[in-house]
Structure formats: C-alpha cells, structure tokens
Amino acid sequence: MKVAIVNGVNLNFLGIRETSIYGYETLEEINKNIVRHLEGTEINVDFYQSNIEGEIVNYIHGLHKKFDYLIINPGAYTHYSIAIRDAILAIGIKTIEVHLSNVDAREEFRKNSVISDIAVGKISGFGSYGYIMALEYIKQRGVI
Numbered sequence: 675m676k677v678a679i680v681n682g683v684n685l686n687f688l689g690i691r692e693t694s695i696y697g698y699e700t701l702e703e704i705n706k707n708i709v710r711h712l713e714g715t716e717i718n719v720d721f722y723q724s725n726i727e728g729e730i731v732n733y734i735h736g737l738h739k740k741f742d743y744l745i746i747n748p749g750a751y752t753h754y755s756i757a758i759r760d761a762i763l764a765i766g767i768k769t770i771e772v773h774l775s776n777v778d779a780r781e782e783f784r785k786n787s788v789i790s791d792i793a794v795g796k797i798s799g800f801g802s803y804g805y806i807m808a809l810e811y812i813k814q815r816g817v818i
C-alpha cells in the first residue's frame with residue numbers, strides 16, 4: 675500500500691509559526707513520528723511539502739496509478755485552490771484532508787474547503803495526530 679502525505683503552503687514553518695495554534699513540533703519531527711508509527715506495517719509513505727501550488731499539482735499528477743491514497747494538508751490552499759482540487763479529481767486518488775487546527779472553530783473563511791467534498795473525509799483539530807488517524811483509517815480499510 676502506497677500513501678503520499680502532502681503538506682502545502684507554510685507548513686515548512688511548523689514549530690515556528692503561530693505555536694499557540696500549531697504547536698512546537700516541526701514537520702520533520704511529525705514525519706519521523708509517522709515513519710516510526712508505520713514500522714512493521716505494509717504501508718509505504720512518500721512525504722512532500724511545497725509552498726508552490728503548481729509544484730503540488732505536479733506532484734499529485736505523479737501519483738497517478740502509482741499510489742493508493744493521498745493524505746493532504748494543503749494549508750491555506752485548502753480554502754481556494756481549485757488547481758489542487760482538479761489535480762486530485764484528474765487522477766482520481768482516494769484523498770483524506772488533514773488539518774492540525776480545528777478549522778471550523780477559527781475564522782469564517784477557514785470553514786470553506788474546496789477539497790472536503792471530493793475527499794473520503796476530513797480530520798481537523800487533533801494536531802499532528804490527525805495524520806496518524808488518517809493512516810489508521812487506511813490501515814483498517816485497505817485498498818478497495
């Protein structure tokens with residue numbers, strides 16, 4: 675089982691940016707923890723982070739017919755990137771949307787996602803544990 679974990683814009687600044695909202699863990703620490711969590715499982719993960727919308731689109735295109743699932747935290751792109759939405763639709767990959775913060779308990783504009791309605795589901799507000807929750811779902815569910 676191959677799973678791509680994509681983090682979008684500004685998520686390379688985790689551990690530094692708005693720590694009262696996003697915590698002190700860096701993206702590197704989060705990813706290391708994920709690798710540790712998956713030891714001994716059949717799940718292979720590929721991590722990708724970019725601040726550039728088109729690069730994320732190119733990366734998603736590259737998953738076509740090679741990956742079973744996409745776990746994505748698009749950052750602010752969540753709220754308006756039709757390009758990322760269309761890339762997901764173009765390759766038809768099963769997608770889980772993850773947010774560290776509870777986007778529904780913040781500013782009004784964060785309640786809108788252009789990804790949620792094409793995703794299997796959305797996990798929001800559980801910090802970096804959200805990525806683990808998404809992987810646990812995939813582990814239970816397998817490839818259908």
Ligand code: DQA
Pocket residue numbers: 683684685747748749750751752772773774775776777784
């Ligand atoms: C975020 C929530 C977004 O609204 C915000 O723009 C981010 C991070 C989260 O993980 O909580 O950059 O996706």
